[in-house]
Amino acid sequence: MTPVLDIRGLTKGFTMHHLGQGFAAFSDISFAVAAGEFVLLKGANGAGKSTLLRTLYRSYLPQAGQVLFQSAHGLIDLARAADIDITYLRQTEIGFVTQFLVARPRISAEALVAEPLRLAGMGEPEALDTARHWLQTFGVKDTLWPAYPTTFSGGEQQKVNLARALIRPHKLLLLDEPTASLDANARAALVQRLADLKAQGTAMIGVFHHPGDVEHLIDRVIDLTPNAPLQEERQDVAV
Amino acid sequence: MTLTLDGPRIVKTAPLVQLRGVNKSYGSVVALCDVSATVYPGEVLGIVGESGSGKSTLLRMMNLEETPDAGSYTLDLPDLDGNLFDLDRFARRMLCATRIGIVYQNPHLGLLMKNSSSGNVAERLLVAGERRFAVLREKARAALAASEFPLERLDAPPIELSGGMQQRVQLAKAIALEPALLLLDEPTTGLDVSVQALVLDTLKRLQRDRHITMVIVSHDLGVIRTLADRVMVMRRGAVVEAGLADQIFQDPQHPYTQQLVHAKL
Numbered sequence: 356m357t358p359v360l361d362i363r364g365l366t367k368g369f370t371m372h373h374l375g376q377g378f379a380a381f382s383d384i385s386f387a388v389a390a391g392e393f394v395l396l397k398g399a400n401g402a403g404k405s406t407l408l409r410t411l412y413r414s415y416l417p418q419a420g421q422v423l424f425q426s427a428h429g430l431i432d433l434a435r436a437a438d439i440d441i442t443y444l445r446q447t448e449i450g451f452v453t454q455f456l457v458a459r460p461r462i463s464a465e466a467l468v469a470e471p472l473r474l475a476g477m478g479e480p481e482a483l484d485t486a487r488h489w490l491q492t493f494g495v496k497d498t499l500w501p502a503y504p505t506t507f508s509g510g511e512q513q514k515v516n517l518a519r520a521l522i523r524p525h526k527l528l529l530l531d532e533p534t535a536s537l538d539a540n541a542r543a544a545l546v547q548r549l550a551d552l553k554a555q556g557t558a559m560i561g562v563f564h565h566p567g568d569v570e571h572l573i574d575r576v577i578d579l580t581p582n583a584p585l586q587e588e589r590q591d592v593a594v
Numbered sequence: 595m596t597l598t599l600d601g602p603r604i605v606k607t608a609p610l611v612q613l614r615g616v617n618k619s620y621g622s623v624v625a626l627c628d629v630s631a632t633v634y635p636g637e638v639l640g641i642v643g644e645s646g647s648g649k650s651t652l653l654r655m656m657n658l659e660e661t662p663d664a665g666s667y668t669l670d671l672p673d674l675d676g677n678l679f680d681l682d683r684f685a686r687r688m689l690c691a692t693r694i695g696i697v698y699q700n701p702h703l704g705l706l707m708k709n710s711s712s713g714n715v716a717e718r719l720l721v722a723g724e725r726r727f728a729v730l731r732e733k734a735r736a737a738l739a740a741s742e743f744p745l746e747r748l749d750a751p752p753i754e755l756s757g758g759m760q761q762r763v764q765l766a767k768a769i770a771l772e773p774a775l776l777l778l779d780e781p782t783t784g785l786d787v788s789v790q791a792l793v794l795d796t797l798k799r800l801q802r803d804r805h806i807t808m809v810i811v812s813h814d815l816g817v818i819r820t821l822a823d824r825v826m827v828m829r830r831g832a833v834v835e836a837g838l839a840d841q842i843f844q845d846p847q848h849p850y851t852q853q854l855v856h857a858k859l
Contacts, residue, residue, distance in 0.1 A: 369845070370847075371852070372849035372852050372853075373849075373852065373853070373856075409844065409845075413838060413841060414838070414840045414841055414844050414845065415841065415844065415845040416837070416841060416845055416847065426604065428603075428604040429603075429604075431603055431604060432600070435599055435600045436599070436600060436603065436604075437599055437600060437601055437602040437603070437605075438599070438824055438837060438838050439602050439605045439634050439637070440602050440603060440604040440605055441838060442637070442823055442824075442838070443604055443605050444604070459794075459795070459798065459820060460791035460794065460795060461791055461792070461795040462795070462798070470802065473802060474802070
């Protein structure tokens with residue numbers, strides 16, 4: 356089967372011009388992810404896990420290598436794709452879930468969550484209904500739905516963020532510690548949503564500080580620790 | 595070394611705006627040096643850079659207020675072919691009046707301060723050929739409502755209004771004819787923070803609901819980060835870096851961009 360994502364020789368480092376110095380984040384990484392597969396990234400702080408996710412999403416520019424993505428419009432190298440294609444793929448096929456909400460002034464929680472559906476062309480009433488369903492699923496109180504999330508607690512903001520990020524199915528989902536600082540109910544709802552998306556064929560690459568939460572979803576573990584064997588068979592994940 | 599990016603392969607839509615090799619000097623001062631830019635329909639392009647970097651000059655070029663020494667400018671619109679810099683004054687004025695909207699940092703440049711606010715917006719419709727009074731009034735009112743102007747003040751002249759309200763009148767005037775391209779020159783500079791948020795929110799809503807293509811110039815990186823899909827960084831009249839907004843802010847490549855991004859509070 357053709358993989359959804361085929362990463363070949365991916366290398367990323369940062370140049371800090373004011374220090375006149377370069378820092379390597381990771382180099383020559385290669386692995387592939389199939390539809391419905393869940394890959395856990397492992398490694399100590401600073402091993403480059405988040406950097407890898409951001410490079411795949413193109414928030415960071417890779418320095419070498421290929422990121423071949425099997426989009427609905429054919430194979431495309433995300434490392435070299437034009438900005439406009441990346442914008443389009445982010446709206447339609449590639450999702451990124453972080454623990455941080457980008458709240459905007461004067462936008463209600465439900466409007467913020469509904470926005471990806473509105474951008475995809477769904478009418479406002481239907482999009483808002485779906486948004487409310489997900490806010491409820493992740494445990495955001497209904498009195499908060501019309502309020503501005505800029506005033507919410509950290510945990511509530513994160514729930515809004517998850518509802519927004521997961522409201523639409525994606526072909527590829529990048530997960531950067533989405534369970535951090537969530538309460539048990541919200542965590543269970545998130546894991547259920549991820550399991551459903553996985554069953555629908557979404558490929559996932561994730562970083563989890565407590566991988567026990569998603570243990571039953573993990574198909575493969577990739578260790579980014581320098582000099583570690585890059586790819587491991589699935590093992591019991593340390594909880 | 596950064597990989598060279600390919601052209602679009604998935605998105606087949608033609609760019610709305612294409613500027614190619616634009617050069618402009620005022621005497622011995624180089625204002626723009628070989629600037630090229632592309633904006634796709636529905637996209638928001640942010641332009642950042644220090645004072646004197648040429649960003650406002652570039653915006654005025656797009657509004658055909660200036661003619662470059664060299665370069666071309668095309669808009670992908672029906673009945674509009676060739677280099678827009680070659681148009682005569684009358685054709686330029688008609689094009690800007692009907693298809694391009696602009697909001698200046700200084701409302702005095704965009705508004706007749708002593709005419710009524712609704713009259714300022716209606717003037718735009720008049721230039722485009724609308725003569726029926728009731729239609730003028732209704733369309734001006736709708737545009738002012740869309741930019742969240744308080745409708746009980748329709749007849750107040752801008753000179754009696756606050757800075758934030760004046761920006762709303764400019765915005766209403768700019769969007770009255772559903773422009774293909776909306777140009778914004780420091781639209782929130784000088785406004786207090788709560789009013790800034792109101793203006794930003796209005797722009798964000800226009801972007802979401804009407805998919806208006808925008809080019810926004812600002813030295814406020816927060817404004818650009820909130821609105822822009824893509825960012826172009828200018829310095830001394832030249833483009834030093836361009837990319838997706840999150841990439842420019844999280845992984846700036848050029849020394850000047852790094853300096854700019856790291857200087858943000």
